[in-house]
Amino acid sequence: MHDHAPAPGGIRSASSRRLLAISLSVTASVMLVQVVGALLSGSLALLADAAHMFTDASGLVIALIAATVAARPADDRRTFGYQRxxxxxxxxxxxxxxxxxxxxAFEGVGRLLNPQDVEVAGGLMMVVAIVGLLANAVSMWLLSRAQRTSINVRGAYLEVMGDLLGSVAVIVAAAIILVTGWMPADAIASLFIAxxxxxxxxxxxxxxxxxxxESAPKDTEVSEIRTHLLAYDGVVGVHDVHVWQLTRGAPVFTAHVIVEPALMTDGxxxxxxxxxxACLADHFDVEHSTFQIEPAEQADCESSHHA
Structure with a gap:
């Protein structure tokens, strides 16, 4: 008898795409504000943060397109669908x-080597960086749940996280410039972002x-799955175990299960x-599993290259 805790539900397809689209709108809007602010203030750190947000925006576009493509159904050519x-x-x-x-990094080192050529408006730099900080916090909140089940949403989430920390660095640099007038703080913040x-x-x-x-997912313990399968009445062996993932949150499992002959003759x-x-779906969050049931007397010896 098995007692399985419910597996956490993943967020895919329409929900993930909607979150990506909202985050893209926020990111693109703030990016434009940062570009203008960087040009007006002369801040490399702010420009670097804006460039990073531009990368985030393009990354979110890629993620949105990829998530849309991944939602297409499987066909005879791509039997697992388009999740890759x-x-x-x-x-x-x-x-x-x-x-x-x-x-x-290249631009930041250049400014450190030639600090006399740098003049940054710390006040404007501070205001724009705070706007970026708030926008990044909103985007992270939007993507925080979906990133657990999609490698591509996670990529977008990590980029937004970096943007948030980058905005903090720009705010600190702006504060130093406002208080002390030390302009290299801007270049140092840029190097920190890099x-x-x-x-x-x-x-x-x-x-x-x-x-x-096609490595096993990081949180998947093959030995634990094998132990669960062996606990069923009539199961005497498990071999040719293979587990991989099509993308983050989409594991696939195959195995040969050796059973007592009576189990097969009794139907x-x-x-x-x-x-x-059901065990794999409920307890290990593996929705796609394939098993070959073999009677004990017909099972081949397990080869050395099989898990």
Whole structure:
């Protein structure tokens, strides 16, 4: 007898796309304000934050397109559907983030080497940065739940998180300029933004490569699933276990289940199949599972390369 806690429901398709669209509207609007503010104030940090928001806006467009494509139904050519489109969208986002970090670092070092050429209006810089901070907080709140079940929404969420921290850095730099008049604070804030972007991009790339390499999801314990399956009456072995994910929050599981011969002769294999599929769906949040039921005397020996 199994007692399974309900699995958390994922947010996909229409809900995720709606959240991405709202976040895109907020991001694009504030980005324009930051660009104007950066040009008027002469702040590189504010311009870097605006450029980062531009990347966020383009990333959200990619995420929105990818989420729309991923919602298309499966067909005879793409039997798992189009959910991998989310992964490729996240890959593009990560590459853009790395390019952006490089540009910001180059410009920031240039200003530090030539501080006499820098003049920043700290007051305007402060006002625009506060507007960006509030907008990023709203976007993070909108995306916080959906990012748990979509790798591409998570990519957008991480970008907005970086923007929020970037806005904090710009506010601190603006305060230093207003109080002390020390202009290099602006360039230092820019370098901070660049240093903050790079680890996020690498983390996102690692998750993308994990999905493309068909690794088991990070929170999935194959040994625990095998133990659950072996606990069913009549199950004597489990082999050829494979688990991977089409995209974040969409795991796939296959396995061969060895059962006692009596279970098959009594016609109970169908009921067992329904039970173990429900086990994976309810307890491990694996909605797509495939099992091959084998009688013990016909089961092949488990090969060394199988999990």
């Amino acid at each position: 489109a989310e992964v490729f969208g996240a890959l593009i986002n990560a590459v853009i983030l790395i390019a952006l970090a490089t540009w910001i 240093a903050m972007i790079l680890p996020r991009a690498i983390m996102l790339l690692r998750e993308v490569f994990s999905v493309l390499a 109970r294999s169908g009921a067992l199949l329904s039970e173990i599929q």
